[in-house]
Amino acid sequence: MPPPADRKRASRTSLTPSLAQVAARAGVSVATASRVINGVANKATEETAERVRAAIRELGYRPGSVGRALRRRESRIVGVLAANLANPSMAAIASSIEWSLRGEGLVMSLCDTHERADVQDEYIREMRAQLVRAMILVGAVDSPALDEARAAGDTLVFVNRPDPGDPFSPYVGLDNAGAGAEIADRLLERGVRRIGVLHASLDRTAGHWRLLGLFDRLAAAGVDTAAIPCATGPGLDHIVAGYHAMGTMLERPDRPPVIVCLSDLLAYGAYRRAREAGLEVPGDVAFFGFDDNPINPWIADWLNSVRVPSDDFGPAIVGMLHRLWNGEERPDPLLLTHQLTIRNRRLPGETESVLRR
Amino acid sequence: MPPPADRKRASRTSLTPSLAQVAARAGVSVATASRVINGVANKATEETAERVRAAIRELGYRPGSVGRALRRRESRIVGVLAANLANPSMAAIASSIEWSLRGEGLVMSLCDTHERADVQDEYIREMRAQLVRAMILVGAVDSPALDEARAAGDTLVFVNRPDPGDPFSPYVGLDNAGAGAEIADRLLERGVRRIGVLHASLDRTAGHWRLLGLFDRLAAAGVDTAAIPCATGPGLDHIVAGYHAMGTMLERPDRPPVIVCLSDLLAYGAYRRAREAGLEVPGDVAFFGFDDNPINPWIADWLNSVRVPSDDFGPAIVGMLHRLWNGEERPDPLLLTHQLTIRNRRLPGETESVLRR
DNA sequence: TCGGCAAGGGTAATCGATTTCCCTCGGCAG
DNA sequence: CTGCCGAGGGAAATCGATTACCCTTGCCGA
Numbered sequence: 001m002p003p004p005a006d007r008k009r010a011s012r013t014s015l016t017p018s019l020a021q022v023a024a025r026a027g028v029s030v031a032t033a034s035r036v037i038n039g040v041a042n043k044a045t046e047e048t049a050e051r052v053r054a055a056i057r058e059l060g061y062r063p064g065s066v067g068r069a070l071r072r073r074e075s076r077i078v079g080v081l082a083a084n085l086a087n088p089s090m091a092a093i094a095s096s097i098e099w100s101l102r103g104e105g106l107v108m109s110l111c112d113t114h115e116r117a118d119v120q121d122e123y124i125r126e127m128r129a130q131l132v133r134a135m136i137l138v139g140a141v142d143s144p145a146l147d148e149a150r151a152a153g154d155t156l157v158f159v160n161r162p163d164p165g166d167p168f169s170p171y172v173g174l175d176n177a178g179a180g181a182e183i184a185d186r187l188l189e190r191g192v193r194r195i196g197v198l199h200a201s202l203d204r205t206a207g208h209w210r211l212l213g214l215f216d217r218l219a220a221a222g223v224d225t226a227a228i229p230c231a232t233g234p235g236l237d238h239i240v241a242g243y244h245a246m247g248t249m250l251e252r253p254d255r256p257p258v259i260v261c262l263s264d265l266l267a268y269g270a271y272r273r274a275r276e277a278g279l280e281v282p283g284d285v286a287f288f289g290f291d292d293n294p295i296n297p298w299i300a301d302w303l304n305s306v307r308v309p310s311d312d313f314g315p316a317i318v319g320m321l322h323r324l325w326n327g328e329e330r331p332d333p334l335l336l337t338h339q340l341t342i343r344n345r346r347l348p349g350e351t352e353s354v355l356r357r
Numbered sequence: 358m359p360p361p362a363d364r365k366r367a368s369r370t371s372l373t374p375s376l377a378q379v380a381a382r383a384g385v386s387v388a389t390a391s392r393v394i395n396g397v398a399n400k401a402t403e404e405t406a407e408r409v410r411a412a413i414r415e416l417g418y419r420p421g422s423v424g425r426a427l428r429r430r431e432s433r434i435v436g437v438l439a440a441n442l443a444n445p446s447m448a449a450i451a452s453s454i455e456w457s458l459r460g461e462g463l464v465m466s467l468c469d470t471h472e473r474a475d476v477q478d479e480y481i482r483e484m485r486a487q488l489v490r491a492m493i494l495v496g497a498v499d500s501p502a503l504d505e506a507r508a509a510g511d512t513l514v515f516v517n518r519p520d521p522g523d524p525f526s527p528y529v530g531l532d533n534a535g536a537g538a539e540i541a542d543r544l545l546e547r548g549v550r551r552i553g554v555l556h557a558s559l560d561r562t563a564g565h566w567r568l569l570g571l572f573d574r575l576a577a578a579g580v581d582t583a584a585i586p587c588a589t590g591p592g593l594d595h596i597v598a599g600y601h602a603m604g605t606m607l608e609r610p611d612r613p614p615v616i617v618c619l620s621d622l623l624a625y626g627a628y629r630r631a632r633e634a635g636l637e638v639p640g641d642v643a644f645f646g647f648d649d650n651p652i653n654p655w656i657a658d659w660l661n662s663v664r665v666p667s668d669d670f671g672p673a674i675v676g677m678l679h680r681l682w683n684g685e686e687r688p689d690p691l692l693l694t695h696q697l698t699i700r701n702r703r704l705p706g707e708t709e710s711v712l713r714r
Numbered sequence: 715t716c717g718g719c720a721a722g723g724g725t726a727a728t729c730g731a732t733t734t735c736c737c738t739c740g741g742c743a744g
Numbered sequence: 745c746t747g748c749c750g751a752g753g754g755a756a757a758t759c760g761a762t763t764a765c766c767c768t769t770g771c772c773g774a
Contacts, residue, residue, distance in 0.1 A: 420761070
């Protein structure tokens, strides 16, 4: 038996035709064949072009992306670096991006940086070595290779978390501060002024801005935000972090009746902790989250959450890419509309606050 | 302002060094430089090699993947085609694959076929044009380009759903029939014999095998499986399908107390439908699912489910790839161990069945 | 002393597609 | 009649890395 490499090479060459074979079959030069494929005007009679197209059909030819990328110094790949694919909301965004890129004839190459700068660096360098047409960073962290890419003028789009190194880099994502503010507004509307906050890492994350927007609006309404109890838990896994953070929160004598979690996953963990403590949700304690995971209406209707329109990310990002490719240096950030879904008929702090007034 | 393409090309060439520049700086030929990089033995004195390495460090050189792929006729990319990224369990598998590939110095390119043969074809052709080193199909459907790839001897691994065109193609996944059988065993153990089944498409899907395993075991225990009520709902979205299927099931006068759903998502939809009908879960009706989504213990502790060890997929698939690259023609399928988690203390059908005995 | 061999290294072909020159041939204005 | 222009098309350079092939030098055994 021949070694598999040989067998493979043999079948590859016989089965995958090259442009030269197409040209030979059509009786033209490779140059002409290439021009027909790329639709260069005034370079072939209709009759010649048709001969080339016929040869392509007969051979089942498809241009090899690698040769093309080498010559053009740019491939059809778009690199997408996600901070954490295990997070369903990121996966949904990735899926949306993929679908939109496909509509543009581009291919997504998806990586998971696990929120680690060194992994992100490795991927950025690899993507640049692949001559990707653009890189989309869904939750970027600061890293040397990112600086290199920015300095080299690579096409970069930051999603969900602004560029940690340059606040004016192209950004597509939620108006996180606005979303936080919206929760504040709805709470104030209902007379809820005593809340607690659960968060994971706040360092340059989306959560940071959500918290800022929430507190700003509360402060404007006269709430003493410095007194609002905040809790966090260790680890990257937001669910586990939420569980522990809720544990901390429950130990406080003045446990607030409404808990704002800076992501749905945090709320899931917190929910379980609250149930373990014998609390009714949302009777004794109500939760607000961000992302509004699509499964919420089905199995977590206790959770009020700000919907992130996952399906809108792809088109928005592609739009941003076109603006960049058209020469716009610093396109305005594209802020997607958020929407707060309130699933609790009444909130536990509601009555209490109304009485207080 | 110069057009962006020019600006980009200019910066690219100045910032991204080529092998030729490394060789020039080290005072050797490109051949030698290449051999040092690739660790070809007996082709350079240690001193020469060190000069080359120094030049690489100083220039920040990194081999361009495109030139390499063109020459070797094989890139470092592995194409992963997932049937439905919106399904968290597929996303988790993709994440695991990505992590393992990274450990091998490979890069994942992830696509979403949306269960459509034409989309899958488009991606398979594109991946082949990219000279991918292997393709991993997580939930493949039958399609012409798949046949081409198989015939050409491409490295293919089928995950979670065997090759629809050749049952002996390399397979990594759950022992779906075994998992179905395990549910049957545990139900029989508890004396539950009246069940219902909710499923989505059964055509060549994992669900097909799960159902087969379940029914085989039940039949062996004397249950009349032909009489087991089955229901399905329209659409690709398993949650919605589950919701409607449960609606159908509830209309039956002999609604079974235990419902086996062929995926967790189906169970989520069914859960909501049952709650809307005023049923207690798991008091009035209990659910079994497959996948055991990681969020289940946190917010869906009413669901009994067969855990799919998502994290084991990556290593298993990489192992399979190595066997294929080592020349094994038809490696045995790699069946991952499943584990049924029972979260309901007692099942609604339990007492009833015991009384019946 | 001579042939052979291994180490060390360079030259150039090669992969597949794109693109820059260059050539030829009509037609047309001067 | 001459020069110019545009359409149509071919030859060859090019992108970056790998590798087949060749050359030189020094050493060793016959």
